[in-house]
Amino acid sequence: MVFINEAPRQVPVIYEADVCVVGGSCTGVFAAIRAARLGAKVVIVECQNSFGGVAANGLVTVWHSFFDTDDKEQIIAGLTEEAMERLDKNDCFIDETLAHVFNPTELKCTLDEMLNEAGVKIYLHTYYAGVSCQGDTVDAVFVENKDGRGAIKAKFFIDATGDGDICRDLGIERYVNPRMQPPSYVFLMQGNDEYACRDIDLKGSDPITHLMNKHAEEFNIERDWGWATDLPGLVNIKMRANTHVFDVNCGKADDLTRAEIVGRDKMRKITRLLRKYGDPAEKYSVVNDCSYIGVRDTFHYRTAYQANYLSLLLGEACDDCILRGTYEVDSHHSDEGITFLRFDGTSVTEDTYGNITIGSWRRDMGIDPDLPVPKFYQLPFKTLVTEKHRNIIAAGRMINADPSAFGALRVMVNLNQIGEAAGVAAYLAVSQNKSVQELDGAQVARTMSKSGSANLG
Ligand SMILES: Cc1cc2nc3c(=O)[nH]c(=O)nc-3n(C[C@H](O)[C@H](O)[C@H](O)COP(=O)(O)OP(=O)(O)OC[C@H]3O[C@@H](n4cnc5c(N)ncnc54)[C@H](O)[C@@H]3O)c2cc1C
Incomplete structure (x- = not known):
């Protein structure tokens, strides 16, 4: 590769905050609102003209059930529920699979409203373009917009860019899963x-x-x-x-x-x-x-813990649980259609001819058939904790997860909760003057519950 040197230049600091969120899908927006409602000074940067990411600009307008598989206990609440409640009944309905289907434009307006009410400083049409890091501490991100290049300084950063653009620039180890899930143009x-x-x-x-x-x-x-x-x-x-x-x-x-x-x-x-x-x-x-193609899967970044599908589908409990979900493993593959792995142990594959094959992943994995079938899964906070950098969390589809665990976690009702966890963790880290590695995950979970999430800690 041929290189050219860029002349060094002074960049104005355009904003200073406690928490800077880069990327404004619901993951990033909910991170920002959580941190702001707890008392942090928050700024959010989004390269598109509106918030909502794939849900709004990608026209993917479906959020799955907020309830356990028996449809009895509500396991998801928080800002996901609040956003749906704010949509007028004309702009949202619940279909027979208990999925919430919404009008994408209305979601954009709702997110604007929620961010403004929380007092978050907003930059739209603003592209993340680089990072400044002193040792293990990120001290600023560089952005580009109509004013040119600027720096935003903060005590804590949340990378909600989907692909993990800040993590890329920090050199955090990354990988792609075999059989990466393809994008779709909606x-x-x-x-x-x-x-x-x-x-x-x-x-x-x-x-x-x-x-x-x-x-x-x-x-x-x-x-x-x-x-x-x-x-x-x-x-x-x-x-x-x-x-x-x-x-x-x-x-x-x-x-x-x-x-x-x-x-x-x-x-x-x-x-x-x-x-x-x-x-x-x-x-x-x-x-x-869509304003841009809906991307399902690109790079994933290593953290202290990789989510795995057995822990999820066997319902392993944890005391630092930041997410509860029921959306089972759903993997779109390149040439064979789609495969679902269900809690009850069955696997269902539909090929492009509409043929359906049913198998048993529990049997294939040699799982004791008497093991109970869980009603939801949990994800521990440590999934978000990077090994080295003290003041950054990546929240979104760049999650550290094996291919099947990713097939479950990638849906928005799950990533929304991860965004909320990131916002709460950022607030706690700033207010307690701690690194993300020093945070008590159980306290993150308890704080989420106290401020509206469904009974996490
Ligand atoms: C076709 C399709 C169908 C799907 N169906 C469903 C479904 O039915 N239900 C469901 O729940 N999930 C579904 N999913 C999955 C889900 O939509 C995604 O996994 C989820 O939206 C990813 O969220 P995210 O916050 O990680 O990333 P994104 O939604 O991609 O958000 C990233 C945000 O960061 C911004 N950004 C990126 N780079 C920069 C930068 N350099 N500077 C500033 N801003 C930046 C982007 O503009 C965007 O707003 C589907 C996905 C696809 C593609």
Whole structure:
């Protein structure tokens, strides 16, 4: 590689805070609000024009159940529940799988409102561009926006960039999981898709995917597995995610660029396919596409503990529990469709032809069949603690987790809780003048519960 030297320059400190959050999906926003409500001075930096990350700008508008698998005990509350309550009933509904489906634009407005009420200093259209670290302590991040380059100083930093951009620059050991989960280019489409599939022997979960696979060759589309959902208040318009892009690592610039272009092209081909094979009376049209491709999986960063799927699916308890969840392992793979691993020990794989194979991961792993089936899983605080750097936590899909544990933890009701834990930990570290390694994880859990999370500690 050829290098060029950049001239050294003085950079103005544009803001100083107790806690600086970089990345403004709900993970980052909830981290910021938690820390601010506890009394910290907080700043948040987001490169897009709004908050919400994949949920809002990626049009992924589904948060899973807040209850245990019996649907009796509420295991998730906190800011996830508060955000849903703030959405008007017209802008959110609960579908039969007990998932919360919301209007993405309304979510953006709700997050603006919550951040403003908490007194968080906001920078939109502001890109994280580098870090300054003295020994093991991060002292500033560099950002770029319409004012040029600036530095933000803080006592504690939360990397909520999804890919872990600050962790990358700090040189924290990183890895990618084998069979990295592919991204999808999500869009909202107008037109009745049921009619389009009236003559098809439906085997899979999503009719359009089936139609798409039937005519894949004619439209030069890769075979795929996908899903769709209605949206609150919208008639004859669905959010569609039938557009996986395979063999890319969106943590790399070239791959990310290719994924955007290939995903967008797939969306257009699906629309054309529906215009040819759908209801002639319908006007199949994309009414909105994501601001950027929905990225599921890129780099993960080493911390004191790697989440593993056996501990999760066997319901291992911990006293520093920062997250409770029920979303079981859900892995999209490059060429075979999708696999779920359930608490009860079954595994279910649906391939791109709609064929379903049922197995038993408990039996395959030699697990005692008498072991009880848990109703939710727990995640310990130590999953967030890096080994060296004293004042930073990475919160989000860059989590240190094995591929299957990641398949469960990656959903937003889980990452939202991780964001809240990061915000609480940041506040405690600053107010107690401690490093993240010195924090008492059980106290983080108790503090989360006291301020609204469902009974963690
Ligand atoms: C197609 C698809 C469908 C999914 N379906 C579901 C589902 O139904 N339910 C569910 O719960 N989960 C689902 N998931 C998973 C879930 O959406 C993601 O795992 C989750 O949103 C990741 O959150 P995050 O906070 O880690 O990252 P992101 O949502 O990616 O947020 C990162 C934020 O950081 C900002 N950022 C990044 N880099 C910088 C920078 N350098 N400077 C400033 N800001 C920066 C980004 O703009 C963004 O706002 C799906 C994911 C995809 C892609």
